[in-house]
Amino acid sequence: xxxxxxxxxRELKKWFNTSYRGKQRDLAKRLKISDKQLSxxxxxxxxxxxxxxxxxxxxxxxxxxxxxxxxxxxxLQKQPVYTDSDIxxxxxxxxxxxxxxxxxxxxxxxxxxxxxxxVNEDLNEIEKLKPERFQxxxxxxxxxxxxxxxxxxxxxxxKNRGSTNSK
Numbered sequence: 707x708x709x710x711x712x713x714x715x716r717e718l719k720k721w722f723n724t725s726y727r728g729k730q731r732d733l734a735k736r737l738k739i740s741d742k743q744l745s746x747x748x749x750x751x752x753x754x755x756x757x758x759x760x761x762x763x764x765x766x767x768x769x770x771x772x773x774x775x776x777x778x779x780x781x782l783q784k785q786p787v788y789t790d791s792d793i794x795x796x797x798x799x800x801x802x803x804x805x806x807x808x809x810x811x812x813x814x815x816x817x818x819x820x821x822x823x824x825v826n827e828d829l830n831e832i833e834k835l836k837p838e839r840f841q842x843x844x845x846x847x848x849x850x851x852x853x854x855x856x857x858x859x860x861x862x863x864x865k866n867r868g869s870t871n872s873k
Contacts, residue, residue: 711753713775714763719748721766727811737762 707715726733734744738761739754746752753759763770816822833840 707750707753710774710776711759712750714759714773715747715750715753717768717773717775718762718766719750721768722748725807725811726766727808728815732815737765 722730722733730744731741734741737744743752747754759773760770763773813819813822813826829840829843832843
């Protein structure tokens with residue numbers, strides 16, 4: 707495996723371990739490969755074609771050049787110099803960015819993205835106009851989510867044990 711492909715595999719693994727909040731099989735489906743193929747990429751045994759790697763980079767919103775360890779042209783910029791008095795502002799900005807990135811990661815996983823967007827917009831409006839109602843909705847949603855999780859966790863997963871078909 708060449709160095710560019712190896713770098714890609716490592717960057718994908720780093721992204722998967724730090725930013726992705728779903729299951730490996732769900733990511734494999736999103737990336738249009740089998741779970742086993744994704745496992746091989748994350749273990750640095752296979753890297754896929756350049757066309758597929760570019761697709762993946764676009765899908766996870768990381769520049770391909772960055773994933774293969776090459777800086778995009780023009781990206782070398784002088785880094786700003788910060789003082790101690792800048793630190794609280796920087797920390798606040800970074801934590802806002804982290805929350806926004808987590809939100810985007812969650813939103814990307816919705817199957818019905820149009821409905822999710824509509825609900826998000828409604829929640830945003832409710833939060834602005836009636837913060838107390840927004841808090842009530844949040845509490846209700848968390849309660850329902852806990853109930854769903856509890857009933858899902860207590861149900862054994864159905865598996866087709868009699869099948870001899872393999873991919």
